[in-house]
Amino acid sequence: xxxxxxxxxxxxxxxxxxxxxxxxxxxxxxxxxxxxxxxxxxxxxxxxxxxxxxxxxxxxxxxxxxxxxxxxxxxxxxxxxxxxxxxxxxxxxxxxxxxxxxxxxxx
Numbered sequence: 001x002x003x004x005x006x007x008x009x010x011x012x013x014x015x016x017x018x019x020x021x022x023x024x025x026x027x028x029x030x031x032x033x034x035x036x037x038x039x040x041x042x043x044x045x046x047x048x049x050x051x052x053x054x055x056x057x058x059x060x061x062x063x064x065x066x067x068x069x070x071x072x073x074x075x076x077x078x079x080x081x082x083x084x085x086x087x088x089x090x091x092x093x094x095x096x097x098x099x100x101x102x103x104x105x106x107x
Contacts (some may be wrong), residue, residue: 003086013094019084022051023104027078029097033070035062036091043088046081054085067092 005011005019013019020026033042040062045054060070078099086094 009098011096011098013086013096014089014092016086016089019086020101021104022047022083024083025102026081026084027099027101028074028081028084029076029078029099030074030095031058031060031072031097032095033060033062034092034095035067035070038062038065038067040067040090040092041088042090042092042094043086044094045085045087047083047085049082051082054083054087056087057081062092 003011003013003015003017003019005013011019031044035042042058042060043056044058046057047054058072060072062068062070076099084096
């Protein structure tokens with residue numbers, strides 16, 4: 001399955017890569033990671049302020065002996081991040097609940 005960001009408020013991420021470019025502001029309400037097997041890792045990144053490099057902002061790891069879903073809640077307004085990159089996803093699906101996306105303004 002490929003990444004699906006067609007929904008306005010729920011994105012399903014299964015593959016590494018750029019989801020939103022630097023300069024796009026993504027307001028994330030909640031992240032739910034459903035690992036496939038024990039010890040799966042998920043690393044989500046945002047861009048540095050100058051847009052030059054992606055930096056980790058969320059790191060989740062399944063337990064050594066279980067695959068319980070892991071949830072982070074950022075509240076109703078959401079956590080603002082500069083772009084969005086899936087740096088690592090060993091397996092499973094990451095569900096990103098989005099409040100809104102503010103695209104980069106270009107001249």
